[in-house]
Amino acid sequence: MKDITIDEAAKRELVQAAIKAARNAYAPYSGYRVGAALLCGGGDVYTGCNVENAAYPCGICAERTAAAKAVSEGNRDFRMIAVVGSSVEKCTPCGMCRQVLYEFAPDMTVLCADNSGEYDEVKLSDLLIRGFGASSLK
Numbered sequence: 001m002k003d004i005t006i007d008e009a010a011k012r013e014l015v016q017a018a019i020k021a022a023r024n025a026y027a028p029y030s031g032y033r034v035g036a037a038l039l040c041g042g043g044d045v046y047t048g049c050n051v052e053n054a055a056y057p058c059g060i061c062a063e064r065t066a067a068a069k070a071v072s073e074g075n076r077d078f079r080m081i082a083v084v085g086s087s088v089e090k091c092t093p094c095g096m097c098r099q100v101l102y103e104f105a106p107d108m109t110v111l112c113a114d115n116s117g118e119y120d121e122v123k124l125s126d127l128l129i130r131g132f133g134a135s136s137l138k
């Protein structure tokens with residue numbers, strides 16, 4: 001695990017990266033555009049947006065897009081993720097995204113942001129209490 005400093009400015013920057021990523025959202029069915037920015041050890045940031053499909057269950061959320069990008073690039077050291085939706089409400093990750101993030105970093109931080117960039121900082125382990133992980137299979 002490489003050490004990185006995540007100060008207030010870095011958090012705001014991560015939220016802005018998520019807002020930018022939401023511009024690429026493909027959400028013709030829900031009209032709800034989501035962006036995510038995943039900060040990993042070493043300082044690399046992987047962004048994602050929701051990508052919907054006419055066959056609704058085939059759509060993917062912004063957070064899982066970002067997580068798949070990071071893992072497929074060889075980075076599983078998740079530290080913090082910012083999530084923003086196209087709404088005045090702060091966006092929290094859906095249950096499936098919580099589970100996917102939990103696989104790699106149960107203690108990571110989640111910044112739940114609204115479309116103006118205001119955010120709440122929460123621990124993933126508080127969003128997914130007693131989550132199911134690899135050790136559960138032993």
Ligand code: THU
Binds near residue numbers: 027032052059063097
């Ligand atoms: N969505 C996300 O991208 N992330 C979440 O955590 C919440 C939901 C997307 C899925 C779908 O494209 C749209 O928002 C409406 O549910």
